[in-house]
């Protein structure tokens with residue numbers, strides 16, 4: 001990269017900024033060696049051309065090509081990690097994409113590796129076929145409580161370039177992505193909110209703050225309140241929140257609880273406690289699942305189910 005002097009100072013300084021940003025990201029707590037992610041086989045590399053369907057690892061950010069495409073991929077990576085600081089005009093909260101899709105979607109928390117190979121895709125919540133850009137904007141409007149990125153913007157192009165890079169060698173239209181472990185609790189036990197509160201105080205508030213407002217998008221993102229995801233987000237459904245918490249939280253170990261050791265009941269109690277708290281509304285929520293089939297744990301009424309009654 002340093003060889004690039006010929007391209008002029010402006011470009012060089014962009015490269016330097018990208019390097020600094022990447023170096024900064026590498027020290028984030030998401031890279032803790034105690035997480036489930038580290039336990040995964042990191043030896044299979046998509047970059048070699050051989051896809052191990054059990055554990056796909058995307059090519060490293062160190063291998064991003066030089067030139068305009070590489071710059072775009074790196075900008076997309078930065079946007080994933082620092083969404084609400086780099087483009088605050090499109091985000092309504094203080095989260096980043098990495099607040100849920102750990103390590104810019106490269107960790108096993110909620111991986112986005114291989115994602116560009118499976119879009120366009122029909123999404124029942126929208127009742128239509130969504131492109132990868134549409135799906136990115138779904139998270140912008142719900143999980144980030146913000147506004148859709150213009151499709152014709154350098155930011156959208158950078159996010160697609162980055163997601164395509166971390167999908168390298170994944171065959172288009174692949175039916176299954178076995179490395180994507182689902183953060184979904186299939187059958188959620190009847191939750192006990194008071195027990196959820198006790199567990200929260202024991203093992204969660206150290207990073208997420210006692211009032212749920214968080215300590216930072218990459219140290220402990222906001223779980224409720226104005227700076228968290230809105231009611232229309234996937235995480236606002238108890239099946240998704242409980243599944244995510246059970247598999248990923250607490251990060252490492254806290255208050256005597258190790259990551260991955262919460263029972264279904266405990267994860268459900270924690271999710272119910274977090275979801276019992278106030279959070280931003282989503283104004284277009286009634287238009288969700290226009291063709292019906294709304295899942296039971298969606299915390300709002302949609303127009304399509306009113307019509308049937």
Ligand code: HEC
Pocket residue numbers: 080083095096097098099100101110112115135136139140143144159183184229233234235240
């Ligand atoms: C509050 C948590 C949260 C945040 C923040 C978040 N997402 Fe998501 N995202 C989710 C959940 C939950 C899903 C749905 C997973 C499922 O279908 O079970 C999802 C799904 C996706 C998908 C589709 C994945 C697939 O396999 O079909 C993409 C793409 C995506 N998010 C991109 C982003 C981007 C880009 C950002 C930042 C602008 C972002 N997300 C921020 C929680 C979040």
Ligand code: HEC
Pocket residue numbers: 029030095098099100101102103109199200203204205206207208217218219220221222223228229235241244245248249250251252253254270271
């Ligand atoms: C050591 C710090 C730490 C502890 C303890 C911790 N978390 Fe997290 N949590 C994080 C970080 C950092 C993220 C961002 C995702 C990542 O990096 O993997 C996160 C993400 C989340 C998210 C998704 C993002 C959001 O804003 O909704 C939820 C939900 C969550 N944690 C719940 C919990 C619960 C419940 C506990 C207690 C069992 C807990 N966390 C304990 C650091 C922590």
